[in-house]
Amino acid sequence: MNPTAVIRGLVVASALVLTTACEHPIAVVTPHLEAADVILRTPDGVEIARTIDNRRWSGAGPALGVGDGVPLEVRFLDFQGRVLDLGGRSDLQVRLEFEDPSAGVWEPLSRGGRLFAFAAGPQRLRVLVRHLDHVDLVTPWLGVEVAPPSATFSHPESP
Amino acid sequence: MKNRVPRALRRATTLLAVAATAVLSACGESVTEPTVDGLVIADIVLETADGEIIYSHIDHWHGFAIVDRGSALDVTVHFVPRSTHPDDHDVASRDQWFTLRDHPEYGLDVVIEDPALATWAGDRVSGRLTGSQSGTTRTSFVVRRGGTTIFEAPPLNTVVR
Incomplete structure (x- = not known):
């Protein structure tokens, strides 16, 4: 094969790669959350519920009353049961969501968040983790019983 | 060779x-980046007449709207051009807030999912949320210029007690 032709081919191929790379910049890739299980706990470390193989929940879940903001932290475990450190992962958004979106809301904070319920009675909620434009983890639904409103039901204080 | x-x-x-x-x-x-000629809106800040602040932050809200049945909540609608960092959940500083008062080409649509529970009446700068019936619903805030949606906030949980 003619070496000059080979080199010309390489030049064309390289130029093509460079041009393509320019039109489609290489995205910064961050790893998925490789979590096997989830723990819900209070800020002082009391575990209130955890998933078992992310197929079912163990524990009663948070005690919710209408309008009360319940502070919670969410921890993630790998398949060996070790706690995963998500420190500094602003590409991961941890959310709790109610099956009925108007039944309550999760307010994320720098550490954990607050869970507000608005409708008394049986409700279901779950944890999910958004990674950029997709979801990395979704737990099963966790059934909770929401108590009627207290007399002090009002606007939450700002975080 | x-x-x-x-x-x-x-x-x-x-x-x-x-x-x-x-x-x-x-x-x-x-x-x-597509260049947009006009307002850039990233988040919305609702300020009630008694000084309460409820604000959106990217995909969620800090706070929610509460109104008593038969009562009204007067709200001024501010916007901010840039969201704070995803892990910074404080409201944007007030010097970044702006309203649509000086932008008559923009309109604010406020839609309550269940209008039997509450109603909204207002203009592009402020409005009044009136509770009609106890319950919970969600409220959407959408900014449009002509037929183009410029900004849509995540749905705001709204409680009528």
């Missing part, structure tokens, strides 16, 4: 260097 390959290699290297320089220079200028 022995001399042609190194010479061709030199030429190829030069060509590649020129091509790479040209392409990378062009790339450096063109992180292709």
Whole structure:
């Protein structure tokens, strides 16, 4: 094969790669959350519920009353049961969501968040983790019983 | 033949260097963000008449709307041009807030999912949320210019007690 032709081919191929790379910049890739299980706990470390193989929940879940903001932290475990450190992962958004979106809301904070319920009675909620434009983890639904409103039901204080 | 390959290699290297320089220079200028002529809105801040602040932050809200049945909540609608960092959940500083008062070409649509529970009446700057029936619903805030949606906040949980 003619070496000059080979080199010309390489030049064309390289130029093509460079041009393509320019039109489609290489995205910064961050790893998925490789979590096997989830723990819900209070800020002082009391575990209130955890998933078992992310197929079912163990524990009663948070005690919710209408309008009360319940502070919670969410921890993630790998398949060996070790706690995963998500420190500094602003590409991961941890959310709790109610099956009925108007039944309550999760307010994320720098550490954990607050869970507000608005409708008394049986409700279901779950944890999910958004990674950029997709979801990395979704737990099963966790059934909770929401108590009627207290007399002090009002606007939450700002975080 | 022995001399042609190194010479061709030199030429190829030069060509590649020129091509790479040209392409990378062009790339450096063109992180292709669409340019939008007009307002840039990232988040919304609701300020009630008694000074309560409820604000959106990217995909969620801090706070929620509460109104008593048969009562009304007067709200001024502010916007901010840039969201704070995803892990920074404080409200944007007030000097970044703006309303649509000076932007008559923009309109604010406020839609309550269950209008039997509450109603909204207002203009592009402020409005009144009136509770009709106890319950919970969600409220959407959408900014439009003509037929184009400029901004849509995540649905705001709204409680009528």
